Amino acid sequence: QAVLTQPSSLSASPGASASLTCTLRSGINVGTYSIHWYQQKPGSPPQYVLTYKSASDNQQGSGVPSRFSGSKDVSANAGILLISGLQSEDEADYYCMIWHRSTSVFGGGTKLTVL
Amino acid sequence: EVQLLESGGGLVQPGGSLRLSCSSSGFTFGSFAMNWVRQAPGKGLEWVSSISRFGDGKFYADSVQGRFTISRDNSKQTLYLQMNSLRVEDTAIYHCAREYGDDGPFDYWGQGALVTVSS
Numbered sequence: 001q002a003v004l005t006q007p008s009s010l011s012a013s014p015g016a017s018a019s020l021t022c023t024l025r026s027g028i029n030v031g032t033y034s035i036h037w038y039q040q041k042p043g044s045p046p047q048y049v050l051t052y053k054s055a056s057d058n059q060q061g062s063g064v065p066s067r068f069s070g071s072k073d074v075s076a077n078a079g080i081l082l083i084s085g086l087q088s089e090d091e092a093d094y095y096c097m098i099w100h101r102s103t104s105v106f107g108g109g110t111k112l113t114v115l
Numbered sequence: 116e117v118q119l120l121e122s123g124g125g126l127v128q129p130g131g132s133l134r135l136s137c138s139s140s141g142f143t144f145g146s147f148a149m150n151w152v153r154q155a156p157g158k159g160l161e162w163v164s165s166i167s168r169f170g171d172g173k174f175y176a177d178s179v180q181g182r183f184t185i186s187r188d189n190s191k192q193t194l195y196l197q198m199n200s201l202r203v204e205d206t207a208i209y210h211c212a213r214e215y216g217d218d219g220p221f222d223y224w225g226q227g228a229l230v231t232v233s234s
Contacts, residue, residue: 036219036220036221040160045226045227046210046224047224048221061222099218102174103162103165104150104165106152
């Protein structure tokens with residue numbers, strides 16, 4: 001079982017909200033981890049979006065709109081990237097990442113389509 | 116402006132070697148841990164290796180352990196990745212990335228260098 005699991009794709013309409021999930025493997029408690037999120041558009045390197053550990057411990061990437069926010073669903077053992085007021089420019093691949101035992105681990109990525 | 120620029124990619128036969136470089140500018144290189152992350156064609160991101168600010172801490176993904184070596188020269192503001200015993204499955208774009216804080220996010224990324232392992 002992968003350390004981080006993301007749905008492979010998600011579709012949403014312009015102006016709507018999209019909730020991207022990143023589920024941690026059983027036995028790895030989401031509450032103790034900072035979840036880092038990245039956006040990648042075709043032909044470009046990933047760009048840092050934000051980090052969420054708790055309501056009082058989180059940070060936004062430089063220049064990232066406040067439409068992007070993070071949270072956790074402890075009951076589902078998952079980190080969440082919420083994008084509100086979807087715009088066509090938000091269409092991209094999104095990856096979550098954690099540091100686990102001195103190594104970095106990425107989720108498989110979610111392709112977000114805005115249509 | 117923070118900039119990271121990879122070089123040294125190319126075509127190499129299986130079993131061969133290659134050294135990637137990542138030159139930096141716009142920040143105090145020696146104040147940040149650095150990482151290599153790769154992306155195979157059409158696939159997701161895979162972390163490869165990290166190195167601490169002074170080079171005394173190095174970590175590797177299981178997939179490259181024993182074959183790849185990360186290093187840095189703070190006086191030259193440059194990060195390196197020596198890749199030996201290359202395999203077809205090492206084919207990917209290799210990005211260097213700056214790590215913000217301890218176990219922090221990768222806040223800046225280079226455009227990447229393409230490494231192709233093929234006979």
